[in-house]
Every structure is written in structure tokens, then in C-alpha cells.
Amino acid sequence: MPSREEIIEEAGAWLEENLDPNLSLVEWRSRLVDGGWGSPRWPKEYWGRGYTTEETNVVTSLFIRKGAVPAASAGSRNLAAETILACGTDDQKKRFLRGILTGEDFWCQLFSEPGSGSDLAGLTTKAEFKDGKWVINGQKVWNTSAHHADWGILVARTNWDVPKHQGISYFLINMHQPGVEVRPLRQMNDHASFNEVFLTDAIVEPENLVGAEGEGWAVAKTTLSYERGGFGTVSDIECEVEKKGRLYDEYDEEMREANEPYVWYPQRQGRVDLAVPRAQATGTIKDGAVRQEVARLISMKRGAELAARAAKAKVRSGSNEIVSAGSIGKLASSFVARQGAKVHTMISGADSLLKGEDSAEQGVIAEILVSVPAISIAGGTDEIQKNIISERVLGMPKEMRADTGPFRDIKRN
Numbered sequence: 001m002p003s004r005e006e007i008i009e010e011a012g013a014w015l016e017e018n019l020d021p022n023l024s025l026v027e028w029r030s031r032l033v034d035g036g037w038g039s040p041r042w043p044k045e046y047w048g049r050g051y052t053t054e055e056t057n058v059v060t061s062l063f064i065r066k067g068a069v070p071a072a073s074a075g076s077r078n079l080a081a082e083t084i085l086a087c088g089t090d091d092q093k094k095r096f097l098r099g100i101l102t103g104e105d106f107w108c109q110l111f112s113e114p115g116s117g118s119d120l121a122g123l124t125t126k127a128e129f130k131d132g133k134w135v136i137n138g139q140k141v142w143n144t145s146a147h148h149a150d151w152g153i154l155v156a157r158t159n160w161d162v163p164k165h166q167g168i169s170y171f172l173i174n175m176h177q178p179g180v181e182v183r184p185l186r187q188m189n190d191h192a193s194f195n196e197v198f199l200t201d202a203i204v205e206p207e208n209l210v211g212a213e214g215e216g217w218a219v220a221k222t223t224l225s226y227e228r229g230g231f232g233t234v235s236d237i238e239c240e241v242e243k244k245g246r247l248y249d250e251y252d253e254e255m256r257e258a259n260e261p262y263v264w265y266p267q268r269q270g271r272v273d274l275a276v277p278r279a280q281a282t283g284t285i286k287d288g289a290v291r292q293e294v295a296r297l298i299s300m301k302r303g304a305e306l307a308a309r310a311a312k313a314k315v316r317s318g319s320n321e322i323v324s325a326g327s328i329g330k331l332a333s334s335f336v337a338r339q340g341a342k343v344h345t346m347i348s349g350a351d352s353l354l355k356g357e358d359s360a361e362q363g364v365i366a367e368i369l370v371s372v373p374a375i376s377i378a379g380g381t382d383e384i385q386k387n388i389i390s391e392r393v394l395g396m397p398k399e400m401r402a403d404t405g406p407f408r409d410i411k412r413n
């Protein structure tokens, strides 16, 4: 395995030769990916270098310092990529992974349904094999960025005569076809980040089934483990170069578009960063009750960060606890966000209800209050994380179930 110095030398020399701010975004990323630097953690045969997480971090830090635009990662791309890498066929990896890294293909996640969120395995979108193709009918909901996705990761029911978890299959669906209709939804914070997706005789080619027919639940769990493990990572490495040129303009444009559905995401995390400055600016810092709640907020945030770091270290050491680590981190984010909303309400009082130019933080405080509930729902609700932690980490008895036996016979709304 290469040493830190060897990695820096090789990656640095490669950057010296290849990083050109006049390239288009796709041209640069094609070089990056074909050079094996787009996702060095991935295997060599799939555009990676087989590096460990630690070795990959060395590359990432160097690339940030040198102003190298990274491989595409916004939206549900990473979920799709990691799932295909873990569960896909060689042909699927060859067809899809490169386009994900270069950013040529945008992905969305088509899991939740109007009647199946927490109980995802109760989904009723149907996939039937007819004339050599999968024909999909049903409705999905809460699909972030589905309105500009090229591909979707989809779970659908292929067998109604077996217990619910056994009748599900996992597909890669082309979003650009007549059978796929995407309709945006407006949220209570006035953003429109999500969609309903109606599937009417939509087609999936047989080679885009991931895993065997009826084994989609295990594949979906792989996706979910990455989704829950991905809450709250920040980089504080400074870039040493001035970012000027076509490459950076196109990257900024991509990020603006890709981040548009997520502009309120900092607010849903409770904006801990604003608590002390606003308490000082409003003078409420002098109020003992406010100070106590601000202190509680900051210690909860710090505790959550340290727990996330400990969990990551465990995963790096080869432990198999990614799902539980993700659940604990996700639950901690919910507690922090709710405490953030409480603190901002104490600081701003009735003003926290106002929107517009002259309101508290130009409406950001109001947006926090109506965005925080989302973090307790997205990627699995708090109650579901508690169930996972109690059953898998604490070893407590499983929930009572009334949904065993063939799916066709299970009572549902």
C-alpha cells in the first residue's frame, strides 16, 4: 500500500499535468475519472485505485487545496453508485458508474409511496415481466430532484404471494420515457424540493434489475445504510488557488442547480451557528434561561459530532456497524435541530414567525421553525431509528408483527 507521501507525490504530479481551468466540466471529470482519481476508494476495474478510506482522504484533501473540482456527488448519485458497486453486475457497473462520477447522469431515489414510508417493505408499486421487459405501474412520493433526474433507483413488487420483504425487486429506471410523470410538491417552508412520480406502464430493461428478482429488499437496505450514514459532514480545508476559468464557472452553475432543492437544508439542521451571534445581537444572552438552552444546544451538537467520529472510526476499523452508526447519528441530528428551533424561538420571540426583509435574519429564523420537522422524517423517522437502535444495538425484543404471510393477504390501507 502506498504511503501518504507517495500518494501526495503521485496525485500532485497528475494534477500538475492534467488540471486545466479552461476545460469543460465534463472534459475535466473524464480525465479525473479515467485517471482513477474520481473515487480512489473504488476498485481499480471501476475507475478507482482500491484505496482505503484513509488513503482516499489524503487525495481529497490535496485536491481541495489545489482547487481540483471533484467527481459529481450531488443528489442521490452516491446512493445509486454505492448500491450498484455493492450489488450490481459487472455490466451494470461498467454502464453506470462512470456517468455518475463525471456528472453526465443525474439520479433520484424512488422508494417512498403514499402508503409506504416507514413501512417501505409494504410498497405496492408493481413490476410485471411481459414480453421480455419489466412493466412498472404505481406511484412514488417525496422524490428529491426527480424533476431533473436521468435515472432512478426504484423498488417495486414482483411477487404478491410471498411475505412482503421477499416479493420486492430493485431496478434502475430511465426517467426519460413516456410512462414516467414527475409532479413537483410545494412544502410548508415554500420550497419545492420534492416530487410525486407516477409510473404508468413504464419500462425497465431486464439488464437493469439489480440483484435477483425478489431479493430487492437486501439491495434497498444497502442504499438505506448509505443514506443514514451520510448526515452532516463538513470540510474545513482551504483552497490555495484562485478559481477562475470555464471549469469553475460550469461547476458553480452545476452546484447552483443541484443545490437548489437543498438551500433550506442548513435551516432544517437548526442553524446552531446562529445561536450565539443572535443571542448577543438581541441582548437575550443576558437572560440566564436563554444562556442555559444555548449551552445545552452547543454541547448536544458537540456530543453528536464526537459520536459520529467514533462511529466512523469503528467502521474504518472494519466493524460491520454502519446501519446502527447511521441511525444513532441521524437521531442525534434530530435532537440537535429541535433544540436549535427552541433556542431560536426563545431568542427571537414572536418575531420568529415573520418572513421578509425586516424580519429576524431576513426570514431565516422563520424558515428554521418550519424546516426542522423534516430532519425527523427524511431517511427514516426518529421512531424508526429508535426501533433499529433498540433491536440491533441494545438487543431488545422485536416489535410485534401482524404482517407476516403472503403480501396479498396482509391488511393495508
Ligand SMILES: Cc1cc2nc3c(=O)[nH]c(=O)nc-3n(C[C@H](O)[C@H](O)[C@H](O)COP(=O)(O)OP(=O)(O)OC[C@H]3O[C@@H](n4cnc5c(N)ncnc54)[C@H](O)[C@@H]3O)c2cc1C
Binding pocket: 109, 110, 111, 112, 113, 114, 115, 116, 117, 118, 119, 141, 142, 143, 144, 374, 375, 377, 378, 379, 380, 381, 382, 383, 384, 387, 399
Ligand atoms: C425532507 C425529506 C426528504 C425525503 N426524500 C426522499 C427521497 O428522496 N426519496 C424517497 O423515496 N423518500 C423521501 N422522503 C420520504 C421519507 O423517507 C418518508 O417520509 C419517511 O420514511 C416516513 O414515511 P411516511 O411519510 O410515509 O410516514 P409514516 O410511515 O406514515 O409514519 C407516520 C408516523 O408514524 C410513525 N411510525 C410509523 N411506523 C412506526 C413504527 N413501526 N413504530 C413507531 N412509530 C412508527 C412514524 O415515526 C411517524 O411519526 C423524504 C422525506 C422528507 C421529509
